[in-house]
Amino acid sequence: MRAPISLSLDAVIVAVTDDEPRLLAVETGEGWAVPSGLLDPDADRTLEVALRRWVASQTGCEVGYVEQLYTFGDQDRRREPAAPRHLSVAYLALVREAQPSPGAAWLDWYSLLPWEDHRDTPPPVLREIRDQLDRWAGADPDRRGRAAINFGLESGSWDPIRVLERYELLYEAGLVTERYRDDALEPPAGLPGAPELAYDHRRVAATGLARLRGKLTYRPVVFEVMPTTFTLTQLQHTVEALIGMRLHKQNFRRLVEQGELVEGTGTMAPSTGGRPAERFQFRSEVVSERPRPGMRLPGLRG
Amino acid sequence: MRAPISLSLDAVIVAVTDDEPRLLAVETGEGWAVPSGLLDPDADRTLEVALRRWVASQTGCEVGYVEQLYTFGDQDRRREPAAPRHLSVAYLALVREAQPSPGAAWLDWYSLLPWEDHRDTPPPVLREIRDQLDRWAGADPDRRGRAAINFGLESGSWDPIRVLERYELLYEAGLVTERYRDDALEPPAGLPGAPELAYDHRRVAATGLARLRGKLTYRPVVFEVMPTTFTLTQLQHTVEALIGMRLHKQNFRRLVEQGELVEGTGTMAPSTGGRPAERFQFRSEVVSERPRPGMRLPGLRG
DNA sequence: ATACTAATGCTCGTTTGGAGCATAAGTATG
DNA sequence: CATACTTATGCTCCAAACGAGCATTAGTAT
Numbered sequence: 316m317r318a319p320i321s322l323s324l325d326a327v328i329v330a331v332t333d334d335e336p337r338l339l340a341v342e343t344g345e346g347w348a349v350p351s352g353l354l355d356p357d358a359d360r361t362l363e364v365a366l367r368r369w370v371a372s373q374t375g376c377e378v379g380y381v382e383q384l385y386t387f388g389d390q391d392r393r394r395e396p397a398a399p400r401h402l403s404v405a406y407l408a409l410v411r412e413a414q415p416s417p418g419a420a421w422l423d424w425y426s427l428l429p430w431e432d433h434r435d436t437p438p439p440v441l442r443e444i445r446d447q448l449d450r451w452a453g454a455d456p457d458r459r460g461r462a463a464i465n466f467g468l469e470s471g472s473w474d475p476i477r478v479l480e481r482y483e484l485l486y487e488a489g490l491v492t493e494r495y496r497d498d499a500l501e502p503p504a505g506l507p508g509a510p511e512l513a514y515d516h517r518r519v520a521a522t523g524l525a526r527l528r529g530k531l532t533y534r535p536v537v538f539e540v541m542p543t544t545f546t547l548t549q550l551q552h553t554v555e556a557l558i559g560m561r562l563h564k565q566n567f568r569r570l571v572e573q574g575e576l577v578e579g580t581g582t583m584a585p586s587t588g589g590r591p592a593e594r595f596q597f598r599s600e601v602v603s604e605r606p607r608p609g610m611r612l613p614g615l616r617g
Numbered sequence: 618m619r620a621p622i623s624l625s626l627d628a629v630i631v632a633v634t635d636d637e638p639r640l641l642a643v644e645t646g647e648g649w650a651v652p653s654g655l656l657d658p659d660a661d662r663t664l665e666v667a668l669r670r671w672v673a674s675q676t677g678c679e680v681g682y683v684e685q686l687y688t689f690g691d692q693d694r695r696r697e698p699a700a701p702r703h704l705s706v707a708y709l710a711l712v713r714e715a716q717p718s719p720g721a722a723w724l725d726w727y728s729l730l731p732w733e734d735h736r737d738t739p740p741p742v743l744r745e746i747r748d749q750l751d752r753w754a755g756a757d758p759d760r761r762g763r764a765a766i767n768f769g770l771e772s773g774s775w776d777p778i779r780v781l782e783r784y785e786l787l788y789e790a791g792l793v794t795e796r797y798r799d800d801a802l803e804p805p806a807g808l809p810g811a812p813e814l815a816y817d818h819r820r821v822a823a824t825g826l827a828r829l830r831g832k833l834t835y836r837p838v839v840f841e842v843m844p845t846t847f848t849l850t851q852l853q854h855t856v857e858a859l860i861g862m863r864l865h866k867q868n869f870r871r872l873v874e875q876g877e878l879v880e881g882t883g884t885m886a887p888s889t890g891g892r893p894a895e896r897f898q899f900r901s902e903v904v905s906e907r908p909r910p911g912m913r914l915p916g917l918r919g
Numbered sequence: 920a921t922a923c924t925a926a927t928g929c930t931c932g933t934t935t936g937g938a939g940c941a942t943a944a945g946t947a948t949g
Numbered sequence: 950c951a952t953a954c955t956t957a958t959g960c961t962c963c964a965a966a967c968g969a970g971c972a973t974t975a976g977t978a979t
Binding site: 356383389 | 621622623624656658659661662663664685687688690691692701702704706759762905
């Protein structure tokens with residue numbers, strides 16, 4: 316008799332409000348976690364349907380855009396011998412922020428992954444992380460190489476897409492607390508990668524952010540988190556929030572406009588102290604996802 | 618008591634020989650299929666380990682590069698009521714072609730997906746496909762739009778990456794035989810998308826080819842299917858075989874060389890009737906996958 | 920009126936990509 | 950041996966895309 320398998324659906328749900336990217340989380344006995352629920356093999360015709368059902372029931376939010384991310388199936392080192400083998404299929408979802416039901420809340424992405432926010436100054440933790448990685452790598456050229464490339468040690472080039480690689484490097488180097496929890500060890504004090512989620516959900520979240528940042532460069536998925544009308548500055552700030560970097564303002568407009576992603580509505584946004592901005596909306600061709608007009612996002616690796 | 622779940626691991630294994638891309642398949646009662654086997658929840662520590670085990674036992678081939686593709690979990694319309702719910706996790710693997718064990722064989726990708734090979738002339742089936750899609754779309758603007766974008770009806774722009782979208786469009790339009798098999802109907806004669814694989818494996822294969830073509834544009838994964846040394850022309854032909862398009866020769870070399878993907882070995886390849894070519898090899902930095910030097914593949918959407 | 924702020928418009932130089940000409944170094948043929 | 954033919958390799962030219970910054974405009978605050 317073969318052992319049973321249980322399968323859950325995990326949702327990395329992203330929104331942006333007040334120019335800050337947020338992750339929808341639910342409270343569990345183990346701390347904050349990403350919305351997640353078991354597949355009902357009889358009732359759920361598709362995995363995506365099951366996912367939407369669970370997200371709605373746990374958070375009260377209806378998700379729009381959904382995309383499969385990754386299936387995690389490694390054996391849990393801490394499982395009880397008789398427990399069923401557990402797999403989880405993770406999804407990325409984009410929504411406009413809404414009030415979640417009790418027990419659910421929006422968390423700040425950059426509290427979770429503080430080293431990922433390079434919008435203003437390089438994040439303060441990064442200094443610490445680099446020092447500790449340097450110590451961890453020692454003279455090992457492979458370790459040094461990976462640390463340099465992923466954390467932009469040399470030449471100051473930061474690649475926003477390498478979210479997952481960075482997380483995994485920190486895990487390997489023992490700089491995130493999950494590492495100690497998974498091995499049932501006591502974590503050393505003052506780790507740079509302290510704030511965590513239950514289970515392997517910070518890894519799942521990192522996978523989602525990496526995918527989202529990558530996708531932004533070739534598909535205009537931003538519109539999923541934007542209100543129907545917005546100013547170009549709002550759009551830019553939203554993109555910047557997601558990729559964690561600042562962009563050149565004039566060039567950003569040029570790209571958006573000549574990429575024919577948006578069109579003016581003729582109306583003006585309430586002024587915030589300077590010249591009033593026109594309100595724009597996404598062109599319907601963009602919304603229906605058919606072509607592949609990406610928001611090109613140049614200046615992304617400088 | 619919850620119904621049981623069974624989970625298989627499917628491998629889309631790609632090689633290139635004689636400038637033709639090939640897919641590794643095994644013989645089953647339902648025809649050719651991709652290598653596949655059930656996860657043993659107790660024995661297999663990771664999904665990838667299970668995959669490698671099954672591939673080796675079914676084909677005798679050891680796969681090198683492996684990457685998770687997608688998890689298929691829709692309920693099978695034709696399943697028996699008491700059968701366990703079946704899911705499959707598909708992987709993409711790249712290998713240098715080797716003799717498989719009996720019962721396994723290399724199939725030609727472009728016999729399977731004949732409309733995907735645009736290396737010389739546009740493939741002959743494409744005419745037929747376009748006509749039939751035109752009839753299917755009728756006056757529906759959405760259908761017309763998707764057909765046009767995916768099959769390059771207007772402006773002659775063919776996007777090699779849209780392999781999966783094209784397959785799904787053909788499926789939806791009833792131009793591939795699987796569609797009729799899945800609905801237990803008799804297929805009409807003379808379908809353009811005739812040659813098929815068992816189960817949903819042609820869809821799985823299309824997913825793999827799409828991913829591979831996309832990945833080639835930003836990661837130098839070609840080297841996984843190349844011998845240790847090769848001429849630049851061989852490299853170009855291999856890439857062309859995979860993306861199904863011809864590339865400008867001089868520009869290709871420029872990209873490869875200034876992308877610092879390869880280095881000369883100083884030795885010459887046996888002449889084939891013209892000026893002898895230098896043999897190249899991939900730089901070790903490229904092989905160890907660390908940086909992100911993609912083979913840029915410009916001229917890809919013209 | 921003047922200072923300040925943010926939006927918008929435009930230029931300019933650099934880099935990248937697409938296309939083709941020119942030359943080099945072999946083989947096949949008279 | 951001269952000539953044609955083939956393929957490899959080197960280089961140029963032009964157009965489009967990108968990065969950076971200056972200039973102007975249209976509001977609000979003092």
